[in-house]
Amino acid sequence: MELTETHTLPVPQARAWEALNDTSILKVCIPGCDSIEADGEHAYNVAMTAAVGPVRARFKGRMELTDIDAPHTYTIVFEGQGGAAGFSKGSATVNLEPGDESDTTKLMYSAKAQVGGKLAQIGSRLVDGVARKIAGEFFKRFGAQLQGGQEPQDAAAGDEGGGEVQEKGKKSWTAWISKS
Numbered sequence: 465m466e467l468t469e470t471h472t473l474p475v476p477q478a479r480a481w482e483a484l485n486d487t488s489i490l491k492v493c494i495p496g497c498d499s500i501e502a503d504g505e506h507a508y509n510v511a512m513t514a515a516v517g518p519v520r521a522r523f524k525g526r527m528e529l530t531d532i533d534a535p536h537t538y539t540i541v542f543e544g545q546g547g548a549a550g551f552s553k554g555s556a557t558v559n560l561e562p563g564d565e566s567d568t569t570k571l572m573y574s575a576k577a578q579v580g581g582k583l584a585q586i587g588s589r590l591v592d593g594v595a596r597k598i599a600g601e602f603f604k605r606f607g608a609q610l611q612g613g614q615e616p617q618d619a620a621a622g623d624e625g626g627g628e629v630q631e632k633g634k635k636s637w638t639a640w641i642s643k644s
Contacts, residue, residue: 465554465592468574471603475610477560480569481535483610484558493605495598498522506532510544516594517586521549536560542577550581 473480483489487500487508494500498511506529513522525544532538536559543553554577561570579591 465577465579465588465595466575467577467592467595467599468572469599470570470572471607472563473569473571473610474567474607475569476567477562477569478535479610480560480571483606484560485529489606489609493602493609495601495605506530510542512544514546514594514598516583517590519549519582519586521546523549523552525552531557546581546583548582550579550583552577552579552583554578 475483487502491497491500494512496513498513499509501509503509503526508527509524510527511522511524513520515521523544523546525542527540527542530539530541538558540556540558542555543551545551554575556573556575559572561572562568563570575595577595583591
């Protein structure tokens, strides 16, 4: 499977790089992500639940960042096991450039992955479609997180009517759902 896309992010390049390396932001943005924990320098253990057609499984895996040239590019090397559902492994190269408009960033990525087990039996069209859907949802959530991180302090402080108080740069679950 190969997937190549370009997205415009609503923040300057340095902020986009920072967010792409923030596990708390990534955990919220990756659909089905249960946890991301550091496992050495530039390496992480990841647990997530994913469904491809009739196959639904909890995957545990590892991702490592290589070829790092901050704040421009890195490569993510990943592998995961989903028990009887199968496995996945591959890599993705991520590139950031200043966008056409000020305070935007152009993110380009190219990913290659292999799947095995029941996932491979389902068929590449279905697997590719689910991968594109997950990537699309990730970037929708990621864009919302980036925009939320740009709010002024008083806009992120919560409402006057007894709602929950938020830290600067943090969005409440309710606010996140309303943007989706």
